[in-house]
Amino acid sequence: MAKLSCRSLVGCCLGPPREGEAMDGVKLKVTSRYVIVKNDMFELTLSNPDGIVTGVRYNGVDNLMEILNKEDNRGYWDIVWNPPGQRTGIFDVIKGTEFRIIHHDENQAEVSFTRSWDPSLEGKAVPLIIDKRFIVLRASSGFYTYGIYEHKEGWPDFGIGETRVAFKLRKDKFHYMAMADNRQRIMPMPDDRLPPRGQQLAYPEAVLLVDPINPKLRGEVDDKYQYSCEDRCNSVHGWVSSDPPIGFWQITPSDEFRTGGPLKQNLTSHVGPTMLAMFLSAHYAGDDLSPKFTNGEYWKKVHGPVFMYLNSSQDGSDPSLLWEDAKVQVMMEKQNWPYDFALSEDFQKTEQRGCISGRLLVRDRYIIEDEDLYAASAYIGLALPGEAGSWQRECKDTNSGVKQMQMVAST
Template identity: 75%
Template sequence: MASKRMLKCCKGVLSCCSGPLPDMAPIGVRIKVLDRYVVIDNGIIQLTLSNPDGIVTGVQYNGMDNLMEILNKEDNRGYWDIVWNDQGHSGVFDVIKGTNFRIVEQDDDHVEVSFTRMWDPSLQGKLVPLNIDKRFIVVRGSSGFYTYGIYEHLEGWPDFSIGETRVAFKLRKDKFQYMAMADNRQRVMPMPDDRLPGRCQQLAYPEAVLLTNPINPYLRGEVDDKYQYSCDDKDNKVHGWISFDPPIGFWQITPSDEFRTGGPLKQNLTSHVGPTTLAMFMSAHYAGDDLSPKFINGEYWKKVFGPVFMYCNSSCDGSDPTLLWEDAKVQTVIEMESWPYSFPASKDFEKSWQRGSVSGCLLVRDRYANDMDIPASQAYVGLALPGETGSWQRECKGYQFWSQADEFGNFYISNVRTGNYNLYAWVPGFIGDYKLETTITILSGEDVNVGDLVFKAPRDGPTLWDIGIPDRSAAEFYIPDPNPNYVNRLYINHPDKFRQYGLWERYAEIYTDSDLIYTIGESDYTRDWFFAHVTRKNDDNSYKAATWQIKFQLNTVSQNATYKLRVALAAAALSELQVRFNDATLNRPHFTTGLIGRDNAIARHGIHGLYWLYNIDVQSGWLVQGENIIYLTQNRTASPFQGIMYDYIRMEGPPTSA
């Protein structure tokens, strides 16, 4: 069981961290059921839940009576919530409160409890049409607790959609003031009171404020915005808070991504000023409505979210409290190695012996880059519900299972729930998506070996020129320093400098007289290609389109031949990219994407949103011998946040004989 390995591992990190002393045997888990509360205690941590709501009202640990914010109402401390929509309601925020409590399992080794809220037609329009079962588990010797949820929509029930669902924890603001989510993303945070009128100035949207009179004067002049602490799900394993007095850590550990939506590149919130810690399961952040599952025509649906682990640790000998972060990372590895857990009681959570696996080898075929098929080194290979090529990044109803191939393209996807899947992949360094056309059926205990697979990367002809790196991110392009009046000090001299506020305004400040012009063979995309193609503000505070130019030389033009322009986008927000060749005034562009994207990655400090690939046939008559110019216009101009981020652009010549 995870808790036993935890004690052995933590013991070497801090002289006194999470569990009982080494010479003490952990006591058994006890539960006490009162009229209004349920209290679960294993001698290390005491978890108090409201009865029958299933709200975490208290967490007692290492001498602190309650790690939750005692100034908040009890239903605003630790809770599951959901945002839902139906035909008559939009964006309904619902803190999920149970109506029935029961003990699922109880012995000395663990206690599992359930808080359910069942739906019936009398609740239509009042509550989301789901049966919801929230579970909490405390195990012997563990300095934390697990929670998971089971959502079910029965056949024939009303249509609806989900905008977001998660677990949120609000910690004591007088204790937890240091946040950590990565080795290079941790800091003393502002207080929640710093976001109140008189202490801050609201910026372009409510989540972003400039701290004008913070309680900690060192933070004066900084920007606070919860989206600055977003993270790709593939990297979002552990985050949380540290109290320095007493030295206690509270961490949210997510050992698996299988129940999250949108694949490994989906971005989500983590921890932010509150002090708040989130376990995000579904959200439209950095994607828009595409990642809001819609249930129509009374379809049946059931899904298990979690378990996730809320881990507490402490230092008793005066060790640097920030070492609690190091211990939390160790515990995260232990939880990941223990996945799928053996102790959840629900039959809907499949155990390891009920699952299967998929293995194989992925190769890339691009005859203009290499005569041989080459290993798909570091490829992301995953299983998701059957769909179109690339549909995994918008998939939001089922489970997904991903792994990264080794340098030879070998991959192994373990602990896959039973069911039917398509196998998808994308390869850093190559544009496009791979999909195995055959549906894979996973049975309990079965390892499916798919053998050698070949991804035929999009390619028609030789590369004439390219801009960027095909990695689904705009991080390699020029990211300016922020306006010194709007800085988060965490991101000064930081590899994630794109997380600074207001970078969209820097475009017009840098390109004051004319828009960006990029000359092939002379310009450097790390210096001369702005990371986001944004609008430009007019004197009357309206906005106008920016037209970028790519200049390139052609010694000859093959007549009656077709060239290819491949444009991969890393993000799009209510945008339309228009492409013109050698005539900026052409009324009808040679190509347009039409209106695309709702990921809002520019405003939310993300270096990517959803991925888009456009393969544009270029007629030889559009080109000339000598200098050519491609005009790129993003012509939607209602706000400063409408724009795109490029991932990679490549111009190919006509096909040549093999």
């Protein structure tokens, strides 16, 4: 069976330590154009002060990001927003204007790229202070990112239609996509979506593959919405390269910062090859899940952290090996939530959080007349007080988490 690399193993582009050789830890280099963070497993390059992921070096490949794209179109945070009365959203790639080192030692580096707002930007930029953070840990095969959004009291009113992180990988390497055990396959190339290889159908996202590069895909319809997923099942998705065998995965360890509850559908990965971490969107729900900020109200929220996980194997013929390893990594990330290494004071640590325990029982006389049943397929969620069902529409504040009850513990 192929050996898989994970957070504690090696096999990456920087070269595995020799037997008996200690790992060097996390290194940080800052130049006028780039911020480079690396450990013994991979290297992350960010533009300075924009905070765009321009490069990821791993397992002998100099850059896993799409090198044919401009640097600001590889790995980025974005937001769709609108001023009051304007229904059409404004798409904005979030570029920082100030870079800071939050922390750096041999075990961890956390860096910040912040974009502020002032009245001269009214109507031109979303009225938010946005602080994008990136974290690299020692002996960790990947990096974390999270963002702190803040709207000051008295600032202009606005609404948010969507905010996310997008990663665009190399189309010459990443051809296999996986988002569930039963939803993974060889994907079309982005070129297949363009005329004359592709024919647009009823809306721009849906394209008939008329003459795809891979003839086996001829006659199929490609549409990024085909790969949407309910958030309760949306913990990991991503892409696999066969040469060399590399997986690039987006792992979301908690639902507490995503809006809409466990049944809310969101985009995942799609042809590009593109990989998304969705935090807030109106997809499949409409305006109810687009938060509005009126009367100059104050608002602050943390989105993430999410984890971009890299793994590799010695056998490129079976991409499911990397998928199975990514699922194991998901469990590790969930067990470590809430992360104690995210250093923003706005991200609440374990000691700042409460907990709830008990049993949820259901009496259904059509099944058993006089006995209570464990609610084994139910969901338990903590949210702000409100009308029945309002937790599905609440989209400004952080939920305390929604979890499916695998086991009901006694009080």
